[in-house]
Amino acid sequence: xxxxxxxxxxxxxxxxxxxxxxxxxxxxxxxxxxxxxxxxxxxxxxxxxxxxxxxxxxxxxxxxxxxxxxxxxxxxxxxxxxxxxxxxxxxxxxxxxxxxxxxxxxxxxxxxxxxxxxxxxxxxxxxxxxxxxxxxxxxxxxxxxxxxxxxxxxxxxxxxxxxxxxxxxxxxxxxxxxxxxxxxxxxxxxxxxxxxxxxxxxxxxxxxxxxxxxxxxxxxxxxxxxxxxxxxxxxxxxxxxxxxxxxxxxxxxxxxxxxxxxxxxxxxxxxxxxxxxxxxxxxxxxxxxxxxxxxxxxxxxxxxxxxxxxxxxxxxxxxxxxxxxxxxxxxxxxxxxxxxxxxxxxxxxxxxxxxxxxx
Numbered sequence: 001x002x003x004x005x006x007x008x009x010x011x012x013x014x015x016x017x018x019x020x021x022x023x024x025x026x027x028x029x030x031x032x033x034x035x036x037x038x039x040x041x042x043x044x045x046x047x048x049x050x051x052x053x054x055x056x057x058x059x060x061x062x063x064x065x066x067x068x069x070x071x072x073x074x075x076x077x078x079x080x081x082x083x084x085x086x087x088x089x090x091x092x093x094x095x096x097x098x099x100x101x102x103x104x105x106x107x108x109x110x111x112x113x114x115x116x117x118x119x120x121x122x123x124x125x126x127x128x129x130x131x132x133x134x135x136x137x138x139x140x141x142x143x144x145x146x147x148x149x150x151x152x153x154x155x156x157x158x159x160x161x162x163x164x165x166x167x168x169x170x171x172x173x174x175x176x177x178x179x180x181x182x183x184x185x186x187x188x189x190x191x192x193x194x195x196x197x198x199x200x201x202x203x204x205x206x207x208x209x210x211x212x213x214x215x216x217x218x219x220x221x222x223x224x225x226x227x228x229x230x231x232x233x234x235x236x237x238x239x240x241x242x243x244x245x246x247x248x249x250x251x252x253x254x255x256x257x258x259x260x261x262x263x264x265x266x267x268x269x270x271x272x273x274x275x276x277x278x279x280x281x282x283x284x285x286x287x288x289x290x291x292x293x294x295x296x297x298x299x300x301x302x303x304x305x306x307x308x309x310x311x312x313x314x315x316x317x318x319x320x321x322x323x324x325x326x327x328x329x330x331x332x333x334x335x336x337x338x339x340x341x342x343x344x345x346x347x348x349x350x351x352x353x354x355x356x357x358x359x
Contacts, residue, residue, distance in 0.1 A: 019063035041106035075120030078227035092231035128159035131350020132282040133166040139316040144199035156259040157284025158208030161252030167203040192354035209262040216247035280316040304334030
């Protein structure tokens with residue numbers, strides 16, 4: 001397949017087959033070799049006359065930017081979780097490792113469940129992962145030393161609001177602890193490099209939005225969200241169950257709204273002195289229209305020009321570097337820090353964080 005250097009930007013790989021192979025290799029590097037075999041079987045599915053296979057083969061758009069392979073991978077996991085295709089369990093647990101056998105099984109499953117799998121290609125995956133809040137909290141710890149300990153958070157692309165509940169989680173980030181110690185969810189990734197600064201953090205409020213929010217308390221919607229979790233990731237599945245239980249006790253403050261409208265509304269609201277207003281998002285920026293990205297950037301920079309030491313503003317991004325496909329923690333703040341700073345790199349689902357900021 002084409003290398004990163006040959007393409008210049010992996011997001012722009014034009015060949016569907018090359019994009020599927022790249023995604024499978026990325027999945028292997030991220031610790032999910034069994035699910036990677038499912039992805040590679042899509043190459044065989046493309047040769048079938050199924051509606052799913054034809055749509056994959058003739059994908060309109062940038063395959064990796066659209067996360068097309070991950071869309072249909074969620075559909076396969078859904079079939080297992082619903083008990084409709086328990087044969088997939090042998091692949092997911094590594095009992096079947098021969099790619100030819102996996103191909104044959106997956107092709108048969110697509111032929112049998114074509115009508116169920118096809119709609120999974122209609123929209124991007126909803127990987128609402130609590131592990132990513134480790135990077136957000138690390139960003140807050142760093143910002144606390146610049147702007148003070150109190151924060152009002154706004155999340156866009158919040159999906160089901162798993163990270164909109166991040167104030168309820170306990171964190172151990174390289175030995176630096178934050179959040180309620182008795183929480184039912186502990187976020188403790190493998191920490192690489194220096195620990196983040198051990199500054200106090202107080203989240204005084206947090207609200208999220210999504211264009212199509214998911215209700216964690218609705219069983220049908222919750223199982224769809226779980227379907228996007230890679231099947232080998234038992235810790236992530238258990239953490240999602242804990243987040244669902246947490247939402248049933250007190251739902252996240254989440255609204256259905258366009259991200260651009262939401263950011264402008266939140267920026268226009270009164271701000272308490274001594275509290276930093278923070279916009280954050282995790283692995284969603286690429287899915288928004290370019291016009292929306294530009295609108296949010298313009299709104300944040302305009303608000304940044306109005307920010308004061310008493311009413312600061314910050315922007316935390318945990319997003320995919322489009323050139324390297326690495327997930328990075330980047331931060332801007334106003335006044336005084338308008339230039340973006342890269343603080344860390346992280347596993348796509350928060351299994352590890354590598355702190356890189358030295359100042």
